[in-house]
Amino acid sequence: MKPVERERLDADVLIVGAGPAGLACALRLAQLIETNRDAAAAAGLSAENIYVLEKAREVGAHQLSGAILDPRALRELLPEFEQTAVAGVSDTPVSEDAVYFLTERRAWKFPVTPPPLRNHGHYVVSLNRLAKWLAERVEQAGINLFTQFAGAELIWNHTGIAGVLTEDKGLDKNGRPKPNYTPGYELRARVTVLAEGPRGSLTKTLVQRYGLDGVNPQVYGLGIKELWEVPAGRIRPGFVAHTMGWPLGTRLYGGGWIYGLQQNRVSLGLVVALEYPDPQFDPHAAFQKFKTHPFVRRLLEGGRLVRYGAKTLPYGGWYSMPRPYVDGGLIIGDSASLLNAQRLKGIHIGMKSGMLAAETIFEALCAGDTSAKALSVFQKKIEQSWIREELWPVRNFHQAFHGGLWSGLLHSALQMLTGGRGLRDPWRTRPGHEAYHRLDGQRSPTARFKGDGRLTFDRLTDVYHSGTRHEEDQPCHLIVADLNLCGTRCTIEYGNPCEYFCPAAVYEMTKERGERRLKINASNCVHCKTCDIMDPYEIITWVPPEGGGGPNYEGM
Amino acid sequence: MKIAVCVKQVPAKDAPLHIAPDGTWIRETDISFEMNEPDSYALEEALRLKEKHGGEVVAVSLGPERAKQTLKEALAKGADRGLHIADEEFYRLDPLTAARALARALEPERCDLVLTGLQSEDHGFGQTGVLLAELLGLPHATIIMSIEVQNETLRLKRELEAGWFQWLELPLPAVLTIQSGINKVRYATLKGIMAAKKKEIRTLLRTELLPSFELTQKLERIYVPQKTKKTEFLQGPPKEVAAKLLEKLKHEARVLGSS
Numbered sequence A: 001m002k003p004v005e006r007e008r009l010d011a012d013v014l015i016v017g018a019g020p021a022g023l024a025c026a027l028r029l030a031q032l033i034e035t036n037r038d039a040a041a042a043a044g045l046s047a048e049n050i051y052v053l054e055k056a057r058e059v060g061a062h063q064l065s066g067a068i069l070d071p072r073a074l075r076e077l078l079p080e081f082e083q084t085a086v087a088g089v090s091d092t093p094v095s096e097d098a099v100y101f102l103t104e105r106r107a108w109k110f111p112v113t114p115p116p117l118r119n120h121g122h123y124v125v126s127l128n129r130l131a132k133w134l135a136e137r138v139e140q141a142g143i144n145l146f147t148q149f150a151g152a153e154l155i156w157n158h159t160g161i162a163g164v165l166t167e168d169k170g171l172d173k174n175g176r177p178k179p180n181y182t183p184g185y186e187l188r189a190r191v192t193v194l195a196e197g198p199r200g201s202l203t204k205t206l207v208q209r210y211g212l213d214g215v216n217p218q219v220y221g222l223g224i225k226e227l228w229e230v231p232a233g234r235i236r237p238g239f240v241a242h243t244m245g246w247p248l249g250t251r252l253y254g255g256g257w258i259y260g261l262q263q264n265r266v267s268l269g270l271v272v273a274l275e276y277p278d279p280q281f282d283p284h285a286a287f288q289k290f291k292t293h294p295f296v297r298r299l300l301e302g303g304r305l306v307r308y309g310a311k312t313l314p315y316g317g318w319y320s321m322p323r324p325y326v327d328g329g330l331i332i333g334d335s336a337s338l339l340n341a342q343r344l345k346g347i348h349i350g351m352k353s354g355m356l357a358a359e360t361i362f363e364a365l366c367a368g369d370t371s372a373k374a375l376s377v378f379q380k381k382i383e384q385s386w387i388r389e390e391l392w393p394v395r396n397f398h399q400a401f402h403g404g405l406w407s408g409l410l411h412s413a414l415q416m417l418t419g420g421r422g423l424r425d426p427w428r429t430r431p432g433h434e435a436y437h438r439l440d441g442q443r444s445p446t447a448r449f450k451g452d453g454r455l456t457f458d459r460l461t462d463v464y465h466s467g468t469r470h471e472e473d474q475p476c477h478l479i480v481a482d483l484n485l486c487g488t489r490c491t492i493e494y495g496n497p498c499e500y501f502c503p504a505a506v507y508e509m510t511k512e513r514g515e516r517r518l519k520i521n522a523s524n525c526v527h528c529k530t531c532d533i534m535d536p537y538e539i540i541t542w543v544p545p546e547g548g549g550g551p552n553y554e555g556m
Numbered sequence B: 001m002k003i004a005v006c007v008k009q010v011p012a013k014d015a016p017l018h019i020a021p022d023g024t025w026i027r028e029t030d031i032s033f034e035m036n037e038p039d040s041y042a043l044e045e046a047l048r049l050k051e052k053h054g055g056e057v058v059a060v061s062l063g064p065e066r067a068k069q070t071l072k073e074a075l076a077k078g079a080d081r082g083l084h085i086a087d088e089e090f091y092r093l094d095p096l097t098a099a100r101a102l103a104r105a106l107e108p109e110r111c112d113l114v115l116t117g118l119q120s121e122d123h124g125f126g127q128t129g130v131l132l133a134e135l136l137g138l139p140h141a142t143i144i145m146s147i148e149v150q151n152e153t154l155r156l157k158r159e160l161e162a163g164w165f166q167w168l169e170l171p172l173p174a175v176l177t178i179q180s181g182i183n184k185v186r187y188a189t190l191k192g193i194m195a196a197k198k199k200e201i202r203t204l205l206r207t208e209l210l211p212s213f214e215l216t217q218k219l220e221r222i223y224v225p226q227k228t229k230k231t232e233f234l235q236g237p238p239k240e241v242a243a244k245l246l247e248k249l250k251h252e253a254r255v256l257g258s259s
């Protein structure tokens, strides 16, 4: 085959992903160029030569979060935001915190809210809105922000990376060019920053190729969220509740959240660690069940679903942090495991990591040295910043819940007393899919959750409310290395977990002439990447589809 | 050739729609917006004509502030400049008033060709292009499937019902409403997006272009069609039941022709 002719563009800095981490990195770079004009001019740096790529149709469309914002990083980045722009950033300040333990019928309120879940001085936000607000500032600063373009492949140089190829557009489902075929660009940059969020598709190849894994492999949680509008008077704006226990019980790690927003809106959801033993566990159904608890039902009844979505988050913390630098490249935000699992917060840490990356890059470019050695300063900056102060004491937090909720709470109390060390340090983990128990043909497919259509929904109804859309005629972006395994070995050994873990009903086992075959409804994909994480044989690879495809998380 | 393309910003196709409290429009706060799909074909056609015959493509959008995003998209794909007719209460306008505002903005442009999509995906009136032609005093043709320009004359293919087409000729200048699927729409390129930043979007105020107007048409109420399910048992001997069933299928359910 003839090699594709690609147009080439050269940037100073290329940031892949316009989440809070990537946008904060871009904005901080623009600030540094602006305040150090002479140095920037001498090094030939300009804001126009900084590119940000985002695969979503517009910035924020793939942003889904709780979300409670700890404004620490945003205050450092844009000190005036609380005076001038709270309305653009925040829905409402947190007014009241509570933690509940749920049994099937009852809700027990913790007499005191544990300190890590206290949110006084924080804001309830829509990350979708926050990202849009930041993006406006990034564009005003002259940076080139390209939505509907994904980083599809890394451009390698012998010891690091030199940029990315963007995805080819206009290929049909067999990979043949359509009349509007547009080959991807060859985007080269002096420094490429991977800010892809959890389980980044480029980050994954980079970490694998150079063996950048930290002490532990990364482990993940899957968050399923719905945004509701409820009858007036049900919930105060700024009311923040977290729940433990039912429906997950005390063996599975995870919990629910309920946040009161302005205009009778409620953000609610359930996060489940992707390391559960039952391969037919269905996180979406668990969330639907959560809503039937009297405590939640009372709140929602008579209201209506506005949006739905699902996204993963990295739970591994400090010990799962990959080495975040290579020649010509940095990894920031969730992609670099920079999230506090104890506080369920990553926005502020992601942003701070982006700002530190920007400072590292600016110095490196001014010195004309973007080698791994020069960029390793980034790690030092993290270690000297409040990121380490926040993450180091909780380095064993998530691992402590390995034996369930009660022993987890004990261990984490012990860790709190010992500066995070606890009884085991470092506490090792395994990749989540290794937690599956084999079924060995002992179970047939379980009945699927249907929902009542008012309070609870099946997955297709929910996917409709995620605004997900893809060009239908394009190559499948969920690459299964061995389709023969699905209907044979996987059916027997694990009962096809893909049919259960996917919160968007992408994977479906069908019968064709008596043979079980996997059907992939790729157009439903909400880009959560659970399949890439939780398939038991690690044969599913998530790659970005044609830019612009995916969910539309307006207001999430 | 100077070509104007009218592009409207409409609720994104995937947006779960909810009706606003006053019952005459949808709630705009929860949804995002995009270029009306038929208009994106019109834009593509304009860009192709410009590539063939030279000239200029002016993208025009009547709508609130957010409609500028749609103009930017048009500029990124290759339109040369944008005209934004700003009106925050745009959704209240009927097609005649919208066409009047567009005509006022387009008159001084003296375009050779004005393209619009066949209809919008939100209101779906399908009248704006035709009314615009009338107000500009230009000939028009609708549901266009192909355009050829030969010395000041347009050779056009129109789609008719049941797989029929019509070929016709029109003199320039003219107004055409474009059928979806006439071409394969291009993707915006990185260079196009960068170049778009330097292109002009001029804003005109609808209140200045058209300070007063009287609506000729008013949306009384919009609602979601009621889904009804009805079960009825037909009883009697099979022959009779079959006859009754046929009757019902023809005249009540209307799924069979009644001839």
Ligand SMILES: Cc1cc2nc3c(=O)[nH]c(=O)nc-3n(C[C@H](O)[C@H](O)[C@H](O)COP(=O)(O)OP(=O)(O)OC[C@H]3O[C@@H](n4cnc5c(N)ncnc54)[C@H](O)[C@@H]3O)c2cc1C
Pocket: A016, A017, A018, A019, A020, A021, A022, A053, A054, A055, A056, A060, A062, A063, A064, A065, A066, A067, A068, A069, A070, A127, A149, A150, A151, A152, A195, A196, A197, A198, A200, A201, A202, A222, A223, A224, A225, A269, A271, A311, A312, A313, A332, A333, A334, A335, A338, A339, A344, A345, A346, A347, A348, A350, A544
């Ligand atoms: C359910 C849930 C609840 C949460 N609640 C909170 C909370 O209350 N408070 C809090 O602080 N944090 C919370 N978090 C965590 C927080 O959302 C993340 O830590 C934060 O969003 C990470 O930012 P990021 O920029 O690193 O990645 P992301 O926000 O994931 O952004 C990455 C962006 O990159 C894009 N992208 C990815 N790959 C590519 C590619 N190859 N090419 C182009 N673009 C690409 C994606 O589309 C996305 O827009 C929550 C997370 C979840 C899932």
